[in-house]
Amino acid sequence: MKRNKMTTTVLKVLIPLLLAAAAVLGAAPCVRAEDAGQAHLEQARIAVERSGLPKESKTGILTKADRAVAAGVPAEDVSLIITRGLEQGAEGRHVEGFLETAAKTKEQNLPVRPVLDRMEQGLAKGVPPEKIAGVTQRLSEHLAAAKPMVNKFESEGMRSTGAKGSDAAVETVARALERAIPRDAVMRTGEHVKDRKGSMGLFNRAVDTMTTFVGSGMTAEQAANMVHTAVDRGYSERDLEAMERYMVNELRKNRPMSEVVSGMNSRMERGEMLHDMQERPGAGSSMHSPGSGGGMGGMGGRR
Amino acid sequence: MNADRVEDEYGIIRKVLAGEADLYAVLVDAYKDLAYNIAFRLVGDADTAKDMAQESFIAAYNALGDFKFNSRFSSWLYRIVVNKCRDHFRATRETVPVDDICEDIAGPDRTPEQAASSRQTGDAVQQALNKLPPDYREVIILKHIEGLDYQEIADTLGVSISALKVRAHRGREMLRKLLEGMGVTL
Amino acid sequence: MKERNELDKEIIHRLLDGDLGPDEKKALADRVKADPVLNEEFDDLLRVVRAVETSERIPAPPFFTAAVMRQLQPRKAPLGMRIRDFVLKGRVLRWNMATAFAAMLVFALVVTLAVRTRNAPVETAMIGQQEQVVNVTMNLHAPEAHHIAVAGTFNKWKTDTHVLTRQENGIWTISVPLKPGEHSYMFVVDGKAWVTDPDAEAYRDDGFGNKNAVKRVSI
Numbered sequence: 001m002k003r004n005k006m007t008t009t010v011l012k013v014l015i016p017l018l019l020a021a022a023a024v025l026g027a028a029p030c031v032r033a034e035d036a037g038q039a040h041l042e043q044a045r046i047a048v049e050r051s052g053l054p055k056e057s058k059t060g061i062l063t064k065a066d067r068a069v070a071a072g073v074p075a076e077d078v079s080l081i082i083t084r085g086l087e088q089g090a091e092g093r094h095v096e097g098f099l100e101t102a103a104k105t106k107e108q109n110l111p112v113r114p115v116l117d118r119m120e121q122g123l124a125k126g127v128p129p130e131k132i133a134g135v136t137q138r139l140s141e142h143l144a145a146a147k148p149m150v151n152k153f154e155s156e157g158m159r160s161t162g163a164k165g166s167d168a169a170v171e172t173v174a175r176a177l178e179r180a181i182p183r184d185a186v187m188r189t190g191e192h193v194k195d196r197k198g199s200m201g202l203f204n205r206a207v208d209t210m211t212t213f214v215g216s217g218m219t220a221e222q223a224a225n226m227v228h229t230a231v232d233r234g235y236s237e238r239d240l241e242a243m244e245r246y247m248v249n250e251l252r253k254n255r256p257m258s259e260v261v262s263g264m265n266s267r268m269e270r271g272e273m274l275h276d277m278q279e280r281p282g283a284g285s286s287m288h289s290p291g292s293g294g295g296m297g298g299m300g301g302r303r
Numbered sequence: 304m305n306a307d308r309v310e311d312e313y314g315i316i317r318k319v320l321a322g323e324a325d326l327y328a329v330l331v332d333a334y335k336d337l338a339y340n341i342a343f344r345l346v347g348d349a350d351t352a353k354d355m356a357q358e359s360f361i362a363a364y365n366a367l368g369d370f371k372f373n374s375r376f377s378s379w380l381y382r383i384v385v386n387k388c389r390d391h392f393r394a395t396r397e398t399v400p401v402d403d404i405c406e407d408i409a410g411p412d413r414t415p416e417q418a419a420s421s422r423q424t425g426d427a428v429q430q431a432l433n434k435l436p437p438d439y440r441e442v443i444i445l446k447h448i449e450g451l452d453y454q455e456i457a458d459t460l461g462v463s464i465s466a467l468k469v470r471a472h473r474g475r476e477m478l479r480k481l482l483e484g485m486g487v488t489l
Numbered sequence: 490m491k492e493r494n495e496l497d498k499e500i501i502h503r504l505l506d507g508d509l510g511p512d513e514k515k516a517l518a519d520r521v522k523a524d525p526v527l528n529e530e531f532d533d534l535l536r537v538v539r540a541v542e543t544s545e546r547i548p549a550p551p552f553f554t555a556a557v558m559r560q561l562q563p564r565k566a567p568l569g570m571r572i573r574d575f576v577l578k579g580r581v582l583r584w585n586m587a588t589a590f591a592a593m594l595v596f597a598l599v600v601t602l603a604v605r606t607r608n609a610p611v612e613t614a615m616i617g618q619q620e621q622v623v624n625v626t627m628n629l630h631a632p633e634a635h636h637i638a639v640a641g642t643f644n645k646w647k648t649d650t651h652v653l654t655r656q657e658n659g660i661w662t663i664s665v666p667l668k669p670g671e672h673s674y675m676f677v678v679d680g681k682a683w684v685t686d687p688d689a690e691a692y693r694d695d696g697f698g699n700k701n702a703v704k705r706v707s708i
Binding site for chain 3: 482
Binding site for chain 1: 556583585587588591592594595598640642645646647648675683687689690691692693694695696697699700705
């Protein structure tokens with residue numbers, strides 16, 4: 001009896017497995033990137049045709065799509081923005097606007113990934129299309145402002161790991177500007193990094209950390225001071241990441257930001273490298289007296 | 304709380320002790336509101352209460368080996384929460400001499416209408432509770448919010464029943480005067 | 490008079506303590522009825538206690554359990570016990586021609602796949618370059634949810650490609666292969682609620698007023 005049951009179970013698992021494997025092997029095409037791109041655009045075209053948009057809108061979208069692809073925006077993203085936009089009920093002019101912003105960004109030789117990501121994210125999250133349009137338009141403008149700033153440091157000798165490295169820095173600076181961090185604070189950060197002979201990667205991390213600090217509640221001045229001090233003290237990218245984690249953990253304990261800031265500053269003053277200081281039990285807790293928990297021995301228990 | 308539920312709890316605790324740490328989440332889920340509520344009523348502010356409640360669960364987990372399977376997990380947890388909050392009072396020197404509190408009670412500086420219109424009774428109760436000395440506050444909360452009987456409270460706080468009753472009586476009187484002083488009509 | 494008043498108040502408190510017998514309760518009721526001052530005291534105290542007893546139970550804040558669980562040190566059964574269980578556990582292997590044949594087929598399939606993958610062209614639509622990836626685990630404690638997915642920069646914020654599995658204890662989990670670098674993400678609960686991972690190591694504004702969680706991946 002047991003034997004039969006065992007066989008049946010094994011077969012029940014194996015046969016579907018075999019069938020699925022056969023289907024996968026048989027059907028999975030090894031497509032070349034170009035063919036894939038065409039497939040995406042075709043998908044988008046069908047979605048547009050099927051939509052209830054007026055004829056001019058449809059033509060407008062497809063034209064803008066061609067322009068974006070021609071400028072170098074990946075077809076997959078173009079298709080995704082169109083299909084997702086239509087699914088979310090965006091009007092034709094909004095979808096056209098997205099594609100135009102993407103195209104323009106790419107045409108100006110700016111990193112387009114952040115813009116595309118922002119659009120895809122906003123559409124997925126159901127953000128109103130007008131808001132997405134405004135936010136991404138401004139992001140594109142911030143990218144345009146960020147690029148010469150990064151170029152300046154590169155030309156002054158800040159080492160970067162090629163195009164990817166400086167693109168990342170441009171994106172990070174743009175996000176800092178988006179958070180209303182003054183240009184000046186960003187430029188000073190670059191100066192501090194240069195003084196330490198730091199790389200573009202360090203500059204990227206420093207600006208990113210500054211932006212995160214501001215996003216979590218520090219003033220721009222507090223954030224800038226902290227990051228500049230860290231850079232001056234020779235903190236590495238990993239150390240800056242550790243500072244961010246430390247702040248996140250302290251805030252999770254509901255410490256007020258002022259306390260977190262002074263805690264971090266005094267640690268830096270003591271020369272403690274934060275990336276060795278992963279959260280230890282009791283580390284940084286000043287509000288609660290030690291040795292608490294008397295009477296934990298259960299009913300009638302004694303310690 | 305019936306016998307089956309207690310048995311289930313014991314089962315879970317034993318499994319956690321044997322290494323299935325993830326199961327502790329079941330206990331946390333079951334009692335998080337209770338722990339948070341007591342902590343909040345005791346300390347009066349949401350952020351500290353969250354800290355206290357979370358730390359209590361962590362402390363309970365770390366001391367789980369000491370749990371005697373002759374009572375409810377909730378009773379054990381009550382004790383830990385109350386002790387954590389007491390430590391907090393000591394650390395922040397919250398204990399105010401009784402005389403000072405009595406002075407605080409007298410003389411409303413707003414009309415009853417103003418008071419009634421600007422806060423709900425619930426908030427007023429918490430504000431009044433915040434002004435009680437911690438030992439009075441503890442008894443009032445455990446007796447009148449958590450609904451424990453004096454024996455359970457005595458076991459939780461490690462205080463005699465007669466002492467508890469004295470604290471309850473004085474606590475109630477003080478609450479009444481505080482609420483009156485705040486101009487709150489119940 | 491004052492003494493009498495104090496005594497009466499004491500009896501009211503004993504009533505509130507649940508310590509009065511039926512006769513004493515009746516006696517108190519009679520005195521309260523007869524004495525307006527006592528009546529007022531009685532009413533007041535009763536109202537205060539009722540107000541306290543009926544005050545709202547405040548629920549614990551969201552992600553409370555996840556925050557607690559995150560801070561626990563893992564507990565292991567004693568090592569000796571685990572080894573003993575592993576070694577001494579009875580295992581049965583049964584087979585027949587059908588299962589043996591099926592096993593052979595699976596083996597052959599695996600070998601074929603392995604050979605084919607090695608020879609596959611470098612470009613595929615999804616992964617692009619043959620880049621190293623790191624498997625990253627993401628968890629969310631949400632016992633009341635019915636469906637959870639994760640959307641992020643790594644999948645262009647699609648809400649249906651990376652679905653979490655629910656474990657017994659109400660913790661949902663998924664392992665996502667991520668390339669080195671930074672990845673922003675959020676959980677999507679029951680298809681509609683976008684939830685920030687409370688246990689992330691870092692956060693980033695998404696530009697629309699939400700906070701994305703950030704995973705930093707390095708080889």
